[in-house]
Amino acid sequence: xxxxxxxxxxxxxxxxxxxxxxxxxxxxxxxxxxxxxxxxxxxxxxxxxxxxxxxxxxxxxxxxxxxxxxxxxxxxxxxxxxxxxxxxxxxxxxxxxxxxxxxxxxxxxxxxxxxxxxxxxxxxxxxxxxxxxxxxxxxxxxxxxxxxxxxxxxxxxxxxxxxxxxxxxxxxxxxxxxxxxxxxxxxxxxxxxxxxxxxxxxxxxxxxxxxxxxxxxxxxxxxxxxxxxxxxxxxxxxxxxxxxxxxxxxxxxxxxxxxxxxxxxxxxxxxxxxxxxxxxxxxxxxxxxxxxxxxxxxxxxxxxxxxxxxxxxxxxxxxxxxxxxxxxxx
Amino acid sequence: xxxxxxxxxxxxxxxxxxxxxxxxxxxxxxxxxxxxxxxxxxxxxxxxxxxxxxxxxxxxxxxxxxxxxxxxxxxxxxxxxxxxxxxxxxxxxxxxxxxxxxxxxxxxxxxxxxxxxxxxxxxxxxxxxxxxxxxxxxxxxxxxxxxxxxxxxxxxxxxxxxxxxxxxxxxxxxxxxxxxxxxxxxxxxxxxxxxxxxxxxxxxxxxxxxxxxxxxxxxxxxxxxxxxxxxxxxxxxxxxxxxxxxxxxxxxxxxxxxxxxxxxxxxxxxxxxxxxxxxxxxxxxxxxxxxxxxxxxxxxxxxxxxxxxxxxxxxxxxxxxxxxxxxxxxxxxxxxxxxxxxxxxxxxxxxxxx
Numbered sequence: 172x173x174x175x176x177x178x179x180x181x182x183x184x185x186x187x188x189x190x191x192x193x194x195x196x197x198x199x200x201x202x203x204x205x206x207x208x209x210x211x212x213x214x215x216x217x218x219x220x221x222x223x224x225x226x227x228x229x230x231x232x233x234x235x236x237x238x239x240x241x242x243x244x245x246x247x248x249x250x251x252x253x254x255x256x257x258x259x260x261x262x263x264x265x266x267x268x269x270x271x272x273x274x275x276x277x278x279x280x281x282x283x284x285x286x287x288x289x290x291x292x293x294x295x296x297x298x299x300x301x302x303x304x305x306x307x308x309x310x311x312x313x314x315x316x317x318x319x320x321x322x323x324x325x326x327x328x329x330x331x332x333x334x335x336x337x338x339x340x341x342x343x344x345x346x347x348x349x350x351x352x353x354x355x356x357x358x359x360x361x362x363x364x365x366x367x368x369x370x371x372x373x374x375x376x377x378x379x380x381x382x383x384x385x386x387x388x389x390x391x392x393x394x395x396x397x398x399x400x401x402x403x404x405x406x407x408x409x410x411x412x413x414x415x416x417x418x419x420x421x422x423x424x425x426x427x428x429x430x431x432x433x434x435x436x437x438x439x440x441x442x443x444x445x446x447x448x449x450x451x452x453x454x455x456x457x458x459x460x461x462x463x464x465x466x467x468x469x470x471x472x473x474x475x476x477x478x479x480x481x482x483x484x485x486x487x488x489x490x491x492x493x494x495x496x497x498x499x500x501x
Numbered sequence: 502x503x504x505x506x507x508x509x510x511x512x513x514x515x516x517x518x519x520x521x522x523x524x525x526x527x528x529x530x531x532x533x534x535x536x537x538x539x540x541x542x543x544x545x546x547x548x549x550x551x552x553x554x555x556x557x558x559x560x561x562x563x564x565x566x567x568x569x570x571x572x573x574x575x576x577x578x579x580x581x582x583x584x585x586x587x588x589x590x591x592x593x594x595x596x597x598x599x600x601x602x603x604x605x606x607x608x609x610x611x612x613x614x615x616x617x618x619x620x621x622x623x624x625x626x627x628x629x630x631x632x633x634x635x636x637x638x639x640x641x642x643x644x645x646x647x648x649x650x651x652x653x654x655x656x657x658x659x660x661x662x663x664x665x666x667x668x669x670x671x672x673x674x675x676x677x678x679x680x681x682x683x684x685x686x687x688x689x690x691x692x693x694x695x696x697x698x699x700x701x702x703x704x705x706x707x708x709x710x711x712x713x714x715x716x717x718x719x720x721x722x723x724x725x726x727x728x729x730x731x732x733x734x735x736x737x738x739x740x741x742x743x744x745x746x747x748x749x750x751x752x753x754x755x756x757x758x759x760x761x762x763x764x765x766x767x768x769x770x771x772x773x774x775x776x777x778x779x780x781x782x783x784x785x786x787x788x789x790x791x792x793x794x795x796x797x798x799x800x801x802x803x804x805x806x807x808x809x810x811x812x813x814x815x816x817x818x819x820x821x822x823x824x825x826x827x828x829x830x831x832x833x834x835x836x837x838x839x840x841x842x843x844x845x846x847x848x849x850x851x852x853x854x855x
Contacts, residue, residue: 329806357786358579359806413796414796425793428748429749430793436730440724440727441723
């Protein structure tokens with residue numbers, strides 16, 4: 172059984188000028204211990220997907236339909252108090268900016284002990300012992316001393332280690348990591364990614380890694396979901412999605428990233444921009460920018476269709492109704 | 502007219518005709534031993550009562566490089582290495598503590614202070630990182646792009662201004678009709694194009710770009726990088742390009758300078774630097790780039806962190822993180838030497854240990 176299952180999730184923001192649909196029919200699952208990457212441009216809905224799962228959607232945003240199941244139990248309709256116990260105990264969260272996710276007025280030890288005692292039936296001394304071992308686990312030197320320091324006394328990379336320790340404090344089954352390395356330098360980024368991978372493997376936690384950085388996805392994830400305009404454009408094993416993408420958007424995205432191996436005078440660019448939520452075109456949301464668009468794309472919305480080992484929301488992969496006599500990729 | 506002014510006038514007059522000739526002789530931009538020190542001491546009273554010493558932060562400590570006309574020098578390094586301070590020194594937003602910028606044969610920082618400074622500033626413009634913070638939200642695009650034209654008295658007639666703004670917007674792939682809109686009506690990539698249009702308004706020869714695509718998504722980043730390259734080809738622009746993204750740097754640059762704690766540790770042509778990195782820090786940075794097409798392959802993580810710049814290590818600033826450090830590295834600061842055609846500041850490379 173999958174650890175997390177998201178079924179036909181729709182998130183809406185009601186407003187004065189009508190309701191905006193920010194996530195539109197998202198479905199995916201995460202197996203125990205798996206690392207799923209979620210990638211996309213700003214505004215594609217990646218962070219919103221994470222926020223829906225940990226129950227931190229900001230009002231007026233709301234889950235309009237669909238279900239989120241954790242270990243077979245629905246968590247999208249739980250009262251706030253019950254959700255608070257699941258968050259932290261079963262789902263841990265890591266956010267982009269380690270400075271804003273730690274309370275500057277408390278020592279990190281106090282924050283760790285509080286989290287551990289909220290979720291686990293241990294006394295203060297045992298909680299502190301655990302906190303120190305968690306900090307040691309995340310590679311903080313002299314953890315027994317550093318535990319009584321305040322967040323501002325740590326560097327950015329060290330703070331992110333503290334945040335990872337905090338997310339793991341109650342041994343959750345799933346970690347939602349929203350851009351955990353974006354605020355860090357590239358040398359520190361590699362350290363943190365390795366730490367996240369190692370520690371989740373040791374603790375048997377699954378990870379949903381939200382990022383816009385394809386390089387981070389490539390080295391970390393088992394599977395990846397590519398999001399576009401509030402929908403999943405393509406989902407599948409990371410190697411195939413990166414090296415043989417099936418959706419024209421994924422192809423364009425991969426080609427627009429400057430890489431270290433080739434010399435190109437111009438980068439491949441995707442013209443235009445992702446549509447705003449109030450102006451999503453009918454049919455496939457990518458159709459105005461797609462180089463392989465045909466009439467059906469502007470009329471009918473594609474579901475995720477099997478495309479080799481991945482699944483892509485693109486009519487080019489509809490075997491029942493092939494697009495053009497010549498143009499169907501394998 | 503002073504000597505400097507006539508030199509300035511001559512410089513701008515010969516630009517269209519003599520670009521090739523000038524490029525062959527003197528580099529357009531020469532940074533000579535640039536240094537900037539910030540005083541971050543506690544207030545005077547605290548220093549007296551608590552006996553705290555003065556504290557100086559050497560943000561940039563003796564950086565020299567040259568950029569020939571029409572080429573791009575990229576500066577890379579981790580946060581706090583001083584690359585943005587170099588950018589601000591080059592456009593005259595900071596005054597150097599030591600050293601100078603020689604721009605087209607002119608000692609720029611002397612001229613910036615004089616009445617002729619405005620003319621020089623026309624020729625050097627800057628593009629900032631955050632396109633949300635660098636455009637005034639209450640101004641229309643027309644006013645934003647026209648501001649430098651008005652400020653420098655290049656055009657005063659409003660019909661001519663409108664026409665010029667329209668041309669500038671077209672030059673960066675926007676529509677002239679966009680001049681009637683406000684910044685919030687544009688996406689991040691479009692805003693960055695507006696910034697570029699504004700920077701180009703005074704027809705500068707040298708553009709300092711401080712992380713111009715770091716706030717943008719990759720597909721939009723490609724659009725902006727392509728526009729910058731097209732403009733360079735068409736108008737013979739010279740760029741200083743600051744970025745922490747090595748793949749982007751490899752795409753745009755001719756020369757690359759790697760900075761660590763306020764100093765250049767390696768300065769080399771793009772192909773040499775990426776093909777045969779010499780300095781251990783450069784090697785480490787290159788190893789730390791995620792490889793996209795080898796999925797699941799872990800990077801070699803860099804050990805340790807950048808030291809506190811208020812209290813830098815003695816000798817080579819990189820020695821606490823360097824696998825090749827020995828006693829000499831811990832005591833004697835290496836100079837930037839030309840070794841095998843590239844400039845490297847490393848004892849181990851100089852001694853042939855690596």
